[in-house]
Amino acid sequence: MFLDFLSEVEGLLGKALDRCGFAVENGVNSLGLDVSPHADLACSVAFRLAPVLKKSPAAIAMEIHQALPHDLHYVERVELSGPYINFFAGKRFLGRVLEQALADNAWRGRMRDKVIVEHTSANPDGPLHVGHIRNSVIGDTLVRILRRAGCTVDAQYYVNDMGRQEAMVVVGLDHFQLDGSKPDHAIARVYIAANRLMETSPEIRDEADSVIQRYEAGDGEIVAKIHSAVKYAISGIEQTLSRMNICHDSYHWESEFVRSGDVDEIVSLLEKTGLMELEDGAFQLDLTEFGFEKKMVLKRANGTSLYITRDLAYHRWKSQNSDRSVDILGADHKLVSAQLRTALRLLGVREPEVVIFEFVSLPTGSMSTRKGKFISADELLDEVEKQAYEEVRLRRPDESEAFLKEVAAHVAAGAVRYDVVRVSADKATTFDWKQALDFEKLSAPFIQYSHARACSILRKAEGMLQPQDLQPISSSATRHAELLTGDYEIALIKKIAEFDLVIDRAARELKPHHLATYARELAESFNLFYRYSPVLDAEPDLRRARIALAVAARNALRTTLETLGIVALETM
Numbered sequence: 001m002f003l004d005f006l007s008e009v010e011g012l013l014g015k016a017l018d019r020c021g022f023a024v025e026n027g028v029n030s031l032g033l034d035v036s037p038h039a040d041l042a043c044s045v046a047f048r049l050a051p052v053l054k055k056s057p058a059a060i061a062m063e064i065h066q067a068l069p070h071d072l073h074y075v076e077r078v079e080l081s082g083p084y085i086n087f088f089a090g091k092r093f094l095g096r097v098l099e100q101a102l103a104d105n106a107w108r109g110r111m112r113d114k115v116i117v118e119h120t121s122a123n124p125d126g127p128l129h130v131g132h133i134r135n136s137v138i139g140d141t142l143v144r145i146l147r148r149a150g151c152t153v154d155a156q157y158y159v160n161d162m163g164r165q166e167a168m169v170v171v172g173l174d175h176f177q178l179d180g181s182k183p184d185h186a187i188a189r190v191y192i193a194a195n196r197l198m199e200t201s202p203e204i205r206d207e208a209d210s211v212i213q214r215y216e217a218g219d220g221e222i223v224a225k226i227h228s229a230v231k232y233a234i235s236g237i238e239q240t241l242s243r244m245n246i247c248h249d250s251y252h253w254e255s256e257f258v259r260s261g262d263v264d265e266i267v268s269l270l271e272k273t274g275l276m277e278l279e280d281g282a283f284q285l286d287l288t289e290f291g292f293e294k295k296m297v298l299k300r301a302n303g304t305s306l307y308i309t310r311d312l313a314y315h316r317w318k319s320q321n322s323d324r325s326v327d328i329l330g331a332d333h334k335l336v337s338a339q340l341r342t343a344l345r346l347l348g349v350r351e352p353e354v355v356i357f358e359f360v361s362l363p364t365g366s367m368s369t370r371k372g373k374f375i376s377a378d379e380l381l382d383e384v385e386k387q388a389y390e391e392v393r394l395r396r397p398d399e400s401e402a403f404l405k406e407v408a409a410h411v412a413a414g415a416v417r418y419d420v421v422r423v424s425a426d427k428a429t430t431f432d433w434k435q436a437l438d439f440e441k442l443s444a445p446f447i448q449y450s451h452a453r454a455c456s457i458l459r460k461a462e463g464m465l466q467p468q469d470l471q472p473i474s475s476s477a478t479r480h481a482e483l484l485t486g487d488y489e490i491a492l493i494k495k496i497a498e499f500d501l502v503i504d505r506a507a508r509e510l511k512p513h514h515l516a517t518y519a520r521e522l523a524e525s526f527n528l529f530y531r532y533s534p535v536l537d538a539e540p541d542l543r544r545a546r547i548a549l550a551v552a553a554r555n556a557l558r559t560t561l562e563t564l565g566i567v568a569l570e571t572m
Contacts, residue, residue, distance in 0.1 A: 001097050002501040003110070005074045009033060009041050009087050012075065016067040022049055022060075035501075039079070039086030040494065046083045057083030089497075094490065095478035097497040101552035102477060107499055107559050109150035111507060116318045117143050119328040120241070120248070121158040124233035125165040126188030128240050128377040131330070134360045134429075137420040137565070139328040140246040141512040142355070144563045149507035154322075157248040158314060161230050161255050163307060167211040168194045169233075170225045171204055182378070184236025187229065216258055216304050240377050244413050245565045257313035263305050266312045266347070267298050273346050290342050292335075311340060316349045325352040326510060330359060355510050358428040360420060384433045385412035391437055391445075392572065407572050411437070411445050414566035418444035421564065422516040442520045448569050450523035451561060454554035455570040457535055461547050464536060480545035488529045489549060495525040496556045503563070512564075519560045526553045 013031050017024060024030050024045060032044035046057035046064065053060060061083045068078055076090025100106045119139020122132050143155045160166065169187060172194030178186040198204035214222040234251070241247060257263050267283060270276055275286045281301030288295075298309045318325040329337055334356055341351045362375065389408035396404065415436040423429040439445045484490065498518065506514040535546040558568040 001100055001497040001499065003504060004096070005089055005093055005497070006033065006041065006501065008072075008074050009043075012068050012072075012078075012087075013043060013045065013064070013085075015069050016064045017045075019067040020063050022053070022064070024048065035498070036084075036086070038081065038084075040089045041087040042081075043085040043087070044083070046085070061085050089494065091481055092478075093497070094484070094493050095481035097493050098481050098548060098552055099477035101496050101555055102548060106555065107148060107503070109148060109500065109503055109507070111146070111150040111504075113146075113151045113323040114321075115146050115151045115153045115324040115326065116156055116322040117146070117153060117326045117328070118156045118158055118318070119143075120237075120246075121160070122237065123160050123163065123165050124184075124187070124230045124237070125169055125191045126233070127182070127184040128237055130362060130375045130377060130380055130431075131359055133244075133377050133380070133416065134357050134420050134425075135328050135330060136241060136244065136246050137417050138355060138357055138425055138512060140244075140565055141417070141421050141515070141563075142326065142328070142506075142510060144565055145503060145506045145512060145515060148503050148559075148563050151324075151507070153249075155247070155249045156318075157234075157251045158311075159230060159234070159251055159253040160307065161226055161253045162212070162215060162258070162305075162310065163254075164208060164212065165191065166226055166230065167208040167215070168198075168204075169229050170211050170222070171207045172197075173225070173229060174207075178232075182236045182239065183232045184234075184240070185376070185378075187233040187236070212304060213302060215255070218259065240381070243378075243381050243409075244417060245567070252314065252317075254307070254310045254314070257310050257317070258305060260313075262313035262317065263309050266309060266316065267305075269347055270298065270343065275346070285343060287339060287342055292339055292342070296339050296343065308336065308340065308343075312343055312347070315340065315344055315352060316347065318352065319344075319350040325350070327352045327354045329354060329356055331356055353510060355425055357425040361428070361430050363430050363432050380431075381412065381416065384416055384436070385409055387433050388412040388415065388437055388445075391439065395439075395572075407569060410567040410569055411448065411572065414444035414448055414561075417565050418447070418516060418519075421512050422520075424511065424513045442524075444564075444566055445572075447519050447523040447557065447561060448566065449572060450526050451554060451557040451568045452570055452572045453530065454526065454550055454557060457530070457550050458547070458554065460536060461550075476544075477548065480548045483542050483545040484549060486533055488525075488532050489546070492525045492529045492549060492553060495522050496552055499556060499560065515560065515564060519557075519564060522553075522556060522560060526557065529553070 010031060010033070032048060033041050036042035046061040049060050050057045061080060065078065065080050065085055074089055074093035075087055077088050079086045117139055120132060120136045122128055140155070143153050146153045169191050172190040175197060176190050176193045179189060180186065194204065211222055215226055270285055277284050277286055277295070282297050283299040284295040284297050286295050296308060297306055299305055315325070327337065337354050344351050385408055388411040389404060392404050392407050392411060415433070419431055419436040420429070435441065436443055437445060439449055481493070484493065502514050502518040506512055529549070533546055535550055536543065538546055561568040
């Protein structure tokens, strides 16, 4: 849709620049094209050319404008505004947008990359906490965006099965029984109990060290114990993720890369760099020439590997099995991630694209007031779902309990997801359930309700209109576009058109908040159309055109919500 319009404009500008003899360096958006309040696309390339040509941007823009070809398709007109060249889409474009938006599965991107996205990857020693939510939501939303952009994506969970935490779980299970609660919570209680026991019984630490060594050596008994504990904990984590409409395609365990010999190979290859040192029996990589003060320990004196070593092997594997590899990491991983990427460069391995996120917190006076207590993701979701239930019950008091609970669960999950992802990952955010659940403001329920309103209009249309009134909707898009001349009608069509542009940008830049912003703007645009453009009361031809636009808007809202991982409710 919009990408087709953009492609045409790029072609026109390319021909004009050639005619003028102007050369522009290749790069991201080298033509300076952006969506503008003053035009469908505004070109600022004149500013980039001015220092080279020693002319004013306005004079350069005029030369380019005069050299533009006149064979226009989607472009209706081109206007000069000082140094800017403004492009406007015409009725042919609007008709094409409607035609595509009325079709099933209209939005499929052009990217064909094979992408691995690793996200969440929490230690399997307890439940997800509030801090994990942002990692999971950002990661899953990027997976959905990349798939919508046309990529083949493998969402991966990297399982830390070789750390001290898991060894302590195994030791704990030798001393304490699981209490029958949700698996990840039950494992956490065993882990906490084992650590408390270690305070009075120091030999527990020796037991844990023995577990680590035996597991790395492939001891069958220990392997079975750890695998059982890890899988049990992850089954509970999966339940929590499922509540937020999140799942992983594959799980890769740290131990895989030890058993395969990849970790030893990584150590051997780094030895050849001449930067490896043996200090106190441990192999350490000296990265001081790259600006790191501390050395990177790759292998302990007892011969066991470290997380970073296994992570290097995993990243090499990801590089070999993808076109793009994406890591979602908290801000506390900045240093380790930078060290890892430096070591990968030394190995000649493609570095991952890293999305670093700041943390999400809870406002003072909420659940966070329980100082010193662990706030699990389950507790947060329970609280938000309880509040969502009350909001839905107030709006739909006559509905069944089953209806209220189902809608509340979807509204709560959507509220959490949207509130987390609407803010750029590099900015800290505070989750406030009161704002997140506000149906009247710019929240997930607001967007979900806009979709439900579109569905309601179309249900009424089916009940009021004759079959002959509905049949032409999908086959007369160009005619409909000619009739949709109101400002809010045209604005809605153009906003629908922007979806593929937003997806393309979010996929390339790995910034899911772009889609969250678009979802809000799309809902606002639809609501303005609904308010000022009566659908069912219009005269027959205009009524059919507006019904077509309502269908297109519903499809766009549904697709946008689904790509955000939020259920598109048809009634709420």
